[in-house]
Amino acid sequence: MRFATFQAGGETFFGAITDAGAIALNDALPQHDSLYDIIAAGAFDQLAAAAAGRAVTHSDFTYEMVMPNVRRILCVGVNFPDRNAEYKDGSVQPKYMSLFPRFASGFTGHNRPLIRPPENHTLDYEGEVAIVIGKAGRRIAAEDAYDHIAALTLCNEGTIRDWVRHAKFNVTQGKNWDRSGAIGPWLVPFTDAAQLDDARIQTHVNGELRQDDTLDRMMFPIREEIAYISxxxxxxxxDVIVTGTPTGAGARFDPPRYLKPGxxxxxSVNGIGTLSNTVEDETV
Structure with a gap:
């Protein structure tokens, strides 16, 4: 079962996605206003039951960022061994993971354009798996970490590369341009460790394979990410944790291959789906 946020007829809905279309579930769970509110209230399991036996309500709809009102998004940087080598600084694997915040305003939905701002054209892509926390916890043991995951989704963690170099110790300003990245298309309930342990992530640009790796090669596996952050x-x-991108981002080519309009x-990740976006220049 897949769950998304979408627009149709000028209204915003949350609900289930099937091969035939979308099933709006706002009326089935009227006490909740969004997918984020449902997960925050511990009611995510109720969505599948609410969708059972219901007919498709919308065959023509537009995806939104899957949780547009999510409060906290933490991203793990430089989390694959080849990715660390891309920096060509001679550094060994770091002892601790790199972390930075992103905000919901920096993301759009599936089949929506990523926006390249006029101030700088170094818009880059980073394909990643994102996890959604379903159970609160502090100092979570790594062996228990998967028990705290409610759902999985995909992220294109779009970055304005020049702006991550504006300061010595942070990348926040290069990582939070409005609609520079995307999260979606949907949430897939997390039910089996194999959904992460056997996952392969691939990023294509105009049909060309740019990133291709497996999550089991992460320097800081997702279990450790949850343990460390908690x-x-x-x-x-x-809460959303964006877990890290493989080698192959546009900035690491010589010359760099940044995204451009069109x-x-x-x-794509097996078992989750494909998040697709075009690129447009911002209208100012």
Whole structure:
């Protein structure tokens, strides 16, 4: 079962996605206003039951960022061994993972354009798996980490590369341009460790394979990410962790291959699906 946020007829809905279309479930769970609110309230399991036996309500709809009102998004940087080598600084694998925040305003939905701002044209792609926390926890043991995941989704963690170099110790300003990245198309309930342990992530740009790796090669596996992050902050239902991108981003080519208007970026992971976006220049 897949669950998404979508627009149809000028209204925003959350619901289930089938091969035939979307099933709006707002009226089935009227006490909740969004997928984020449902997960935060511990009611995610109720969605599948609510969708059972219901007919498709919308065959013509537009995807939104899957949780547009999510409160906390944490991203793990430089998390594949070849990715660390891309920096060509001679550094060994770091002892601790790199983390930075992103905000919901920086993301759009499936089949929506990524926006390249006029201030800088170094818009880059980063295909990643994102996990959604379903059970709160502090100082979570790595062996228990998967018990705290409610759902999986995909992320194109779009970055304005020049702007991550504006300061010495942070990348926040290069990572949060409005609609520079995407999360979606949907949430897939997390039910089996193999959904992550056997996952392969691929990113294509205009049909060309640019990124291709497996999550089991992460320097900091997802279990460790949850354990480490929950050491300093209590993870709450609805929190999103974007888990890291493989080698092959546009900035690492010589010369760099940044995104331009008309490009199509597809991030695919077996068992989750494909997140697809075009690229447009911002209208100012």
């Amino acid at each position: 050491t300093f902050m209590t993870l709450q239902p609805g 490009d199509v970026v597809e991030v």
